[in-house]
Amino acid sequence: MCQLMPQAGVMSTDVPNLTLVRSDEVMPSSKPIIYEPCIYIVIQGKKVAALGSDDYIYDGLNYLVLSVPLPLECQVLEASVEKPYLAVKVDINTEMLNELIEESTANLKKADDSPVKKGIFVSRLGDNIRATLERILSYVDQPASAKVLGAMAIKELLFHVLAGAQGHYLRAFAYRDKQSFQIAAVINFIQSHYTESIEVADLASRANMSQSSFHHYFKAVTSSSPIQYIKTIRLHAARRNMLYDNKSAGDAAYHVGYSSPSQFSREYRRLFGVSPSIDMQLSTIDV
Structure with missing residues (x-):
């Protein structure tokens, strides 16, 4: 992979939904x-x-899966110029996920009956995933093969994850009669409407739950309250607006739904550890 990515950074590829990372x-x-x-x-x-x-912790032996968008605190623990940190990120295509589940239900391990799943897990990296990943990477510098054969290999990789020991954690978010799916639907709604005024009561109604049940299940999936989750989504969106779109802190705050610049700065510093202006001077691309 060092040949594909000779310098540190994040690189999109012609293989659908595949990103390469080096630090x-x-x-x-x-x-x-x-x-x-x-x-x-x-x-x-x-x-x-x-x-x-x-x-x-994810490394050469264990891979990470996220079923829903989640705010994390991440840190690269092992990396050097001589032995860089190398990783691949495969975005999960919901349509492909649902298609695979429908096609493969009889061959997949039955999900347990627990009512809700956390939206993140780490699983052991098996030889089947390693072999599929090697093929995926072989297509990266072949544009024609990347879009066709690479896409097929990505689907195969997703199947191996679904069929793995913890694949039921991912499948739980695709079943409409499960609380995990209802929470995932609310999270997707928040992702699309975070710039608007959002009431927790409305989110609970959207999930067809009482407010107390909604709080319980939402925190089980995200380890966060609905209000804190929305706030974090807004702050990250504002940061992206400043970092990639060159918006001022005031414009970015207003764009994501803040009416008070001082409140935005205070909450931004609490999450990112520095003020918006200092963060823009120090920021690098997230890996």
């Missing part, structure tokens, strides 16, 4: 980041993601 140094501290639903496989090095009080 030549460890991170001195954890960094807030939001991951969309994805499969994150480390080829070399080690990284940790913290959600609430739980740490998820």
Whole structure:
């Protein structure tokens, strides 16, 4: 993979939903980041993601899966110029996921009956996933093959994850009669409407739950209250607006739904550890 990515950074590829990541140094501290639903496989090095009080370590032996968008505290633990941190991120296509589940239900391990699943897990990296990943990477520098054969291999990779020991955690978010699916639907709604005024009572109604049940299940999936989750989504969106769209802090705050610049700055500093202006001077691309 070093040949595909000779310098540190994040690289999109012609293989659908595949991103390559390289870092030549460890991170001195954890960094807030939001991951969309994805499969994150480390080829070399080690990284940790913290959600609430739980740490998820993924390395050459274990891969990370997110079923829903989640705000994490991430840190690269092992990396150097001589032995860089190398990883691939495969964004989960919901349509492909549902299609695979319908096609493969009889061959997949039965899900347990627990009412709700956490939206993140780490699983052992098997030889089947390793072999599929090797083929995927072989298509990266072949544009024609990447779009066709690469797409087929991505679907195969997703099947192996679904068929794995913890694949039922991912499948739970595709079943409409499960609380996990209802919470995932609400999270997707928040992702599309975070700039608007959102009431928790309306979210609970959308999930067809009482407010107390909704709070319980939402926190079980995200390790966060609905209000805190919405706030974190808004702050990350504002950060992206400043970092990639060159918006001022005031414009970014207003764009994501803040009416008070001082409140935005205060909550931004609480999440990211520095003020918006200082963060823009120090920021690098998230890995």
